[in-house]
Amino acid sequence: MSSAPKQRKFEGWAAMDSNAIKGEMKWTEYRPKEFFDDDVELEIQYCGICGSDLHTMSDGWGSTKGMYPQVVGHEIVGKVVRVGKDVKHLKEGDIAGVGAQCDSCMECVNCKNGEENYCSKGQTGTYCGKFRRTAKGSKSYGGYANYWRGPAHFTIPIPDNLDPAEAAPMMCxxxxxxxxxxxxxxxxxxxxxxxxxxxxxxxxxxxxxxxxxxxxxxxxxxxxxxxxxxxxxxxxxxxxxxxxxxxxxxxxxxxxxxxxxxxxxxxxxxxxxxxxxxxxxxxxxxxxxxxxxxxxxxxxxxxxxxxxxxSAIGSVKGIAECLKFAGDHNIKAWVKRYTMKDANEAVEAA
The missing domain is CATH 3.40.50.720 (NAD(P)-binding Rossmann-like Domain)
Structure with missing residues (x-):
């Protein structure tokens, strides 16, 4: 396990209960998972608002009970600011993204075949999930926040020919x-x-x-x-x-x-x-x-x-292919940009 070179204060817009869907998220400090050698940290630049965020905040899918406070957001793009020693495909300063999944067992036949999104032991969602492979039992937190920390395997470089703001919603x-x-x-x-x-x-x-x-x-x-x-x-x-x-x-x-x-x-x-x-x-x-x-x-x-x-989300390989296809074909996502301080307004407008 790697020691932290710099202690960062993790803060985000948290759903305290199902009223968050009404624009009642609270800016809250929280404790992320412990940092391991295969992890990275992102300084978040953009995070899309996915329908899954709204269903989760309102407990519409019945999956949030016992998981409040919850920082949602799983269409994350940001600058890499910390890299574990076992990470080879990213370096500090890179622009990278995370989708709806941030971990899996990495051992089952589906994971080994590059279909981590169908992990036989169940995937760890980027929010409202629990880590089982490392930092066992720690809760996962999403991207309506200043920083994100998690396994680098699920963190994908953003192609240079994609606007990071438009790449964010492509992650899910x-x-x-x-x-x-x-x-x-x-x-x-x-x-x-x-x-x-x-x-x-x-x-x-x-x-x-x-x-x-x-x-x-x-x-x-x-x-x-x-x-x-x-x-x-x-x-x-x-x-x-x-x-x-x-x-x-x-x-x-x-x-x-x-x-x-x-x-x-x-x-x-x-x-x-x-x-x-x-x-x-x-x-x-x-x-x-x-x-x-x-x-x-x-x-x-x-x-x-x-x-x-x-069909459920996409694999790590699938996300990388999707981003490359979008860049190569000049696909422009239709996005409306809000500052992070206006996240409640953005959620109400979604």
């Missing part, structure tokens, strides 16, 4: 849609891609799928999103409104892949499945606080040999 939101788009062949075997929802995840899905060469159809509940969808690169926009049957008329079997980025409860999955060509895939990446896949008819699966699946 970006890679969460990049991974299934790549896995299911967007632009190659999946020529036509549908994206349900045009929030943080959905806007990345349209940007990445378009850059991959796919013909993108945006599916949104509101006419207000039509122009944004087209600016992002969507060729078609389906506005479902209150009559989804009428909205989908003429689009049956028109898509090879659908990314469901919305976290709305009780979505019309049978209607979405009708849009898929035979052998198509519907991939769920948005998780509602309540609701399931309601009454999906098996005949809608059997009749077209279509598939429903899910």
């Amino acid at each position: 939101g970006g890679v969460t849609v990049y991974t299934p788009l790549k896995q299911y062949g967007a632009g190659t075997t999946a020529k036509s891609v549908g994206v349900v929802g045009l929030g943080g995840l959905g806007h990345f899905a349209v940007l990445f799928a378009t850059a991959m060469g796919a013909d993108v159809t945006a599916i949104t509940h509101s006419h207000k999103k039509t122009e944004d969808a087209k600016k992002l690169g969507a060729k078609q926009v389906i506005v479902t409104g209150d009559d989804i049957k009428a909205a989908f008329k003429g689009y049956r079997r028109s898509l090879d892949l659908i990314i469901v980025s919305s976290n709305a409860p009780n979505m019309p999955f049978n209607a979405y499945l009708s849009l898929l060509r035979p052998h198509g895939h519907l991939v769920i990446v948005g998780a509602p606080e309540e609701g399931t896949i309601p009454n999906v008819s098996p005949f809608n699966l059997i009749g077209s040999n279509v598939h429903i699946s899910g």
Whole structure:
């Protein structure tokens, strides 16, 4: 274990209870995990606001009980200010980022295959988690803060051709849609891609799928999103409104892949499945606080040999690939910048 060359005061915007979602976070000093030889520290420059942050602060997923006070934020970019002696891929002064996961067992078959996000022993979330590999039992704290400390393996250099502010939301939101788009062949075997929802995840899905060469159809509940969808690169926009049957008329079997980025409860999955060509895939990446896949008819699966699946965040390798792809294709995230002192205002506006 390495001794600290400099003692830093770790402070952040903490959710003290579920009222934090109303803009009632408190600026609080906290104690991070103990520093080990495979750890790094970042001086935080940017942290995206992810839907997961809001669900966690409000305890909407039921995972926060007993974990308050909680500093959330897992789309972190900052300057490396401390490096453990076992860390080889980062040095002080580098700009690096951390996504939704900050540790895993590093020993199971999934970790060894570069799929740490599916660790058989369970991943450690960048916040609201407990470390098990080192600093056992210590709580993980996120990026609405001045510094972040954690395992360097999950800390990824930011390419020079990416704006760090735009790279931050790619650490979770970006890679969460990049991974299934790549896995299911967007632009190659999946020529036509549908994206349900045009929030943080959905806007990345349209940007990445378009850059991959796919013909993108945006599916949104509101006419207000039509122009944004087209600016992002969507060729078609389906506005479902209150009559989804009428909205989908003429689009049956028109898509090879659908990314469901919305976290709305009780979505019309049978209607979405009708849009898929035979052998198509519907991939769920948005998780509602309540609701399931309601009454999906098996005949809608059997009749077209279509598939429903899910995808969780991204691996370390996947995040690095996502960032490189974004830089190489000049992908610009749509971000609104707030100072850290205005974090409560930013959360209320999210």
